[in-house]
Amino acid sequence: MFEICRTCGGAVQTSALLAPLPFVTCERCGFTFRVDRAEEDVHAIYEEGAYSGALATLYSDPATLRNRRRDARVRLDFIAPHAPRGARLLDVGAAGGAFVEQAIARGYAAEGVEPTPEFAAFARDSLGVPVRATTVEQAGLEEASLDVVTIWHVLEHIPDPVDVLGLLLTALRPGGAIAIEVPNAGGHLALSQGREWASLQPEVHVNQFGPRSLAAALERAGFEVVDVSSVTVTPYLRRGQRLQPGQVVHRLRGVQKLRTVSSTHPHGHELLRAIGRRPAAAQPAASASS
Numbered sequence: 001m002f003e004i005c006r007t008c009g010g011a012v013q014t015s016a017l018l019a020p021l022p023f024v025t026c027e028r029c030g031f032t033f034r035v036d037r038a039e040e041d042v043h044a045i046y047e048e049g050a051y052s053g054a055l056a057t058l059y060s061d062p063a064t065l066r067n068r069r070r071d072a073r074v075r076l077d078f079i080a081p082h083a084p085r086g087a088r089l090l091d092v093g094a095a096g097g098a099f100v101e102q103a104i105a106r107g108y109a110a111e112g113v114e115p116t117p118e119f120a121a122f123a124r125d126s127l128g129v130p131v132r133a134t135t136v137e138q139a140g141l142e143e144a145s146l147d148v149v150t151i152w153h154v155l156e157h158i159p160d161p162v163d164v165l166g167l168l169l170t171a172l173r174p175g176g177a178i179a180i181e182v183p184n185a186g187g188h189l190a191l192s193q194g195r196e197w198a199s200l201q202p203e204v205h206v207n208q209f210g211p212r213s214l215a216a217a218l219e220r221a222g223f224e225v226v227d228v229s230s231v232t233v234t235p236y237l238r239r240g241q242r243l244q245p246g247q248v249v250h251r252l253r254g255v256q257k258l259r260t261v262s263s264t265h266p267h268g269h270e271l272l273r274a275i276g277r278r279p280a281a282a283q284p285a286a287s288a289s290s
């Protein structure tokens with residue numbers, strides 16, 4: 001049982017917003033996490049194939065794969081200012097490999113690691129891209145061997161996110177960048193919908209990040225925080241989906257609530273994105289337990 005916040009070390013208490021679900025919330029940074037999940041249980045979910053049967057619906061159907069490729073291009077636009085072409089890039093939680101494929105197409109020396117074996121096999125056999133079937137902890141990453149790490153919708157699944165960030169910090173060269181996306185538990189939808197929030201997914205999302213806690217996790221792992229902001233899901237939707245009445249109403253509510261038409265906001269939109277950088281000067285990473 002953790003009695004302190006896993007990202008900032010602050011005091012935690014039962015989450016009033018999510019009770020009776022077994023989440024605690026940090027009084028200082030707002031990080032909200034399940035205290036009843038161990039690293040081993042969570043690895044087993046992915047390695048033993050809880051998602052294996054979902055390869056077609058999540059990934060390999062032609063229409064779905066088109067969507068995953070579009071997701072990848074949205075994220076590549078996001079990282080472009082921080083990741084020059086030719087950069088050595090590792091995608092962590094690479095799933096079926098669409099991001100690695102699109103990154104290679106844009107000139108990156110990209111590869112991936114993915115714990116669900118069927119997903120990694122699809123990436124290699126069907127897309128022809130280098131994705132290894134392994135957890136990041138077991139990947140044997142070489143120190144300072146990478147220019148960029150991308151980790152899309154992974155940190156919310158991992159009981160000790162600062163440990164994983166610390167591993168990735170070491171694998172980056174000094175000055176190298178990490179790009180993160182997670183659901184935004186600090187956004188207006190999450191806060192107004194509580195346990196009904198569609199992205200809560202309490203069985204698999206053991207961590208619920210907001211902007212402050214995501215920044216705290218990066219800092220605790222030793223990164224410089226370059227940027228943390230919230231973004232809308234709109235760029236990830238097909239044109240037809242964007243025009244559906246439910247989506248239009250949802251967007252208008254967001255405009256009303258956040259008083260902006262911008263697709264980025266410091267804390268209010270549905271997704272959180274962050275860029276961190278390994279400090280250029282050689283200095284040891286802060287340990288997760290310090």
Ligand SMILES: [Zn+2]
Nearest residue numbers: 005008026029
């Ligand atoms: Zn905290």
